[in-house]
Amino acid sequence: FVVIGNVPNNTKVFISTNSGLNFSNITGNISGAELYSVWALNADTIFAGDGGSPNGGGGNAKVYRTNNRGVNWSVVLQTGGSSGFIGCINFLKPQQNFGIIISDPPNGNDPYWIAKTTDKGNSWNITGAPYIPTYATQNSAFIVDSSFYGFGTQTPGRVYLTSNSGVNWVS
Numbered sequence: 138f139v140v141i142g143n144v145p146n147n148t149k150v151f152i153s154t155n156s157g158l159n160f161s162n163i164t165g166n167i168s169g170a171e172l173y174s175v176w177a178l179n180a181d182t183i184f185a186g187d188g189g190s191p192n193g194g195g196g197n198a199k200v201y202r203t204n205n206r207g208v209n210w211s212v213v214l215q216t217g218g219s220s221g222f223i224g225c226i227n228f229l230k231p232q233q234n235f236g237i238i239i240s241d242p243p244n245g246n247d248p249y250w251i252a253k254t255t256d257k258g259n260s261w262n263i264t265g266a267p268y269i270p271t272y273a274t275q276n277s278a279f280i281v282d283s284s285f286y287g288f289g290t291q292t293p294g295r296v297y298l299t300s301n302s303g304v305n306w307v308s
Contacts, residue, residue, distance in 0.1 A: 139163075139183055141172040146191075148172050150207055154180055163207025170199065174276055176226040178233050178257055181206050184213075186223025186238060195220040198240050202258065214261055216250050218243025225278035225288055233257055235283040239266070251303065255283065267297060267306040 138153040140160070148170055151160040163183075170187040177183045183203050189196035198221035200214040216223070221243040228236035234257055240250040249266035266288075277289035287298030287306075295308045 139175050139177040141175045141185060143171045143173075150175070150183075150185060152177070152180065152183075152206065163203070165203065165207040165210050167201055167210045170201065172201075174223050174226045174238075176228055176236070178228065182258070183207065184226050184238070184258060185210070186226055186240075188222045189216075189220070195222045195241060197221055197243075198223045200226070200238055200252070213258070214238065214252055214263075216240045216243040218247065220245050220247075221250060224275045227278035227280055227286075228257075229280045229282065235280065237278055237280060237286055239278050239288050242268075249288075253303070264303050266299075266303065 138157050140151050142149045148167055150164045152163050153160045172185045173188045174186040181204055185201045187199050189198040196219045198216045199212045200223055201210045202213045203210045222241040225239040234255055236254045238252040243250050248268045251264050251266050252261040254261050274289040274291050280286040284302045285300045287296055289296050297306050297308055299306050
């Protein structure tokens with residue numbers, strides 16, 4: 138299990154390798170970020186996404202990755218813009234080759250920002266999703282396969298999904 142927690146300027150990342158009986162702090166060199174989403178491919182390779190500016194206010198949100206159980210973290214993706222917020226990181230189980238990362242629009246009137254990988258997060262392709270005048274619901278991404286995936290939104294509550302790898306989206 139990997140869990141994240143935030144208090145202003147004091148993000149923490151913890152891992153348990155014994156079903157939650159004990160946790161170890163693996164925050165490493167992440168500082169200043171307020172993390173809101175996390176996914177562990179295994180005990181060594183973990184992705185975490187931040188909320189952009191302090192207090193999750195959005196803006197050039199970042200995705201961090203560690204390949205050594207949190208000793209070192211590096212930024213692997215950035216949304217750019219003034220409104221990005223990494224709300225969802227999700228990989229297809231059990232192989233975990235295919236994954237998606239979803240951010241609110243990097244700039245207020247942009248489409249949603251989606252990053253896709255087919256190689257366990259070694260490389261990413263940035264794509265767009267529909268323009269939706271609301272925010273993604275945190276940690277709401279789902280994946281059925283590399284063609285069929287989606288995410289939920291807040292007010293009004295909707296589920297947006299694609300069945301053709303993001304070419305078209307329906308609510």
